[in-house]
Amino acid sequence: MNAGLWFTQLTAWQVMAVGLAFFGALYLLGGWGMTALTRMLARRQVGKVLDTRALQPDQLQREWRQSALSVLIFGTGMVVPWGLLQLGWAQLAPTASAARVAAEIVVLMVWNDVHFWLNHRLLHAKALVRFHGDHHRSYVTTPWSTYSFHPLEALMLGNIILLPMLVHDFYFWSLAAVPVLSLVLNVIGHSNYDFFPRVSDAHPLAASRRHHLHHARSRGNYGFALAFMDQLMRTQLQAPAPRSAGSSGSAGSPKAPEGRH
Numbered sequence: 001m002n003a004g005l006w007f008t009q010l011t012a013w014q015v016m017a018v019g020l021a022f023f024g025a026l027y028l029l030g031g032w033g034m035t036a037l038t039r040m041l042a043r044r045q046v047g048k049v050l051d052t053r054a055l056q057p058d059q060l061q062r063e064w065r066q067s068a069l070s071v072l073i074f075g076t077g078m079v080v081p082w083g084l085l086q087l088g089w090a091q092l093a094p095t096a097s098a099a100r101v102a103a104e105i106v107v108l109m110v111w112n113d114v115h116f117w118l119n120h121r122l123l124h125a126k127a128l129v130r131f132h133g134d135h136h137r138s139y140v141t142t143p144w145s146t147y148s149f150h151p152l153e154a155l156m157l158g159n160i161i162l163l164p165m166l167v168h169d170f171y172f173w174s175l176a177a178v179p180v181l182s183l184v185l186n187v188i189g190h191s192n193y194d195f196f197p198r199v200s201d202a203h204p205l206a207a208s209r210r211h212h213l214h215h216a217r218s219r220g221n222y223g224f225a226l227a228f229m230d231q232l233m234r235t236q237l238q239a240p241a242p243r244s245a246g247s248s249g250s251a252g253s254p255k256a257p258e259g260r261h
Contacts, residue, residue: 004092004172008085019078023071026179027147030187034143038193047195050212051140059137060144066134067147070154074147074179077158081175084165096171104174105181109225112160112182117229119156120222128152141190141215146183185225202227202236213237 010018041047084090096104123132134150149157160182161175188195189211196205201213207225214221220237223230230236 002094002172003176004094007082007172008092010082012079012082015079015082016076020071020075022078023074023179026183027067027071030146030183031143034187034191038143038191041193041195047193048197050192050194050209051216053140055140055142056137059140060142063138063142063144063148066149067144069151070147070149070158073151073154074158077155080159081161081165084162090165091169092175093169093171096174101171101174104168104170105177108161108164108170108174108178109181111164112178113224113226113229115160116157116224117222117233120224121233121235123153123156124218124222136215136218138190139215141192141212143187143191145190146186182224189225201238202231210237 007015038049042049081090085092093100120132122128131150131152135145135148135153138145138148147154161170161178164170165175185207189207191208192212194206194209194212196203199205201210204226206227210221210223210227210230214237217237220235221230222233222235227236
């Protein structure tokens with residue numbers, strides 16, 4: 001059966017169950033996979049850890065707890081795009097060539113960066129910064145920080161595909177690729193590991209370094225995987241972030257994100 005047709009024929013409860021299993025598996029595989037990868041690379045002295053300070057005593061438990069709530073929101077939230085299809089406000093393309101799928105994924109991932117920058121910058125405004133503080137409590141990030149959000153932040157960041165669905169009939173697998181690629185890129189950004197130390201901060205392969213700097217300083221580097229939105233809006237950070245136990249700052253007392261740029 002066509003995957004898009006299969007999805008539309010599910011009941012609302014089935015959609016939410018599938019969504020919970022899907023996002024839960026993404027989070028667990030991403031966290032375990034990136035943890036194993038960075039440990040292996042560190043042993044082989046390929047790349048380097050960005051910040052070697054110890055985590056807060058309860059950090060991982062807090063990240064798992066907050067991420068479980070985000071998985072609940074993302075998973076049950078799958079009923080919203082399903083509902084758009086049921087109402088006829090959006091349609092799925094029944095077939096698509098490999099070239100079309102590739103083009104749709106590229107467009108969606110560029111939109112993902114724009115959408116993330118806009119919402120992330122908004123979350124640093126005075127009115128909303130208290131909600132984003134839950135995420136910034138992970139001063140030294142881990143792969144498990146990826147979904148560690150306040151529920152409002154999860155709602156804001158989890159609606160990426162809704163607007164695109166209203167303006168274009170995407171192929172099912174193009175839309176399904178967005179949360180997968182987003183998780184992969186997000187877990188890289190929170191890995192606390194510099195995979196390519198020799199590339200510039202603006203390079204696409206320096207995403208983990210850019211987001212590490214955002215967690216360390218908070219004012220700037222609001223982008224997702226790419227640097228173009230921060231370059232366009234002049235919010236890129238240049239100063240180095242603390243990288244070792246002897247650096248300024250304390251892992252036990254993380255800075256709250258600031259409301260002004």
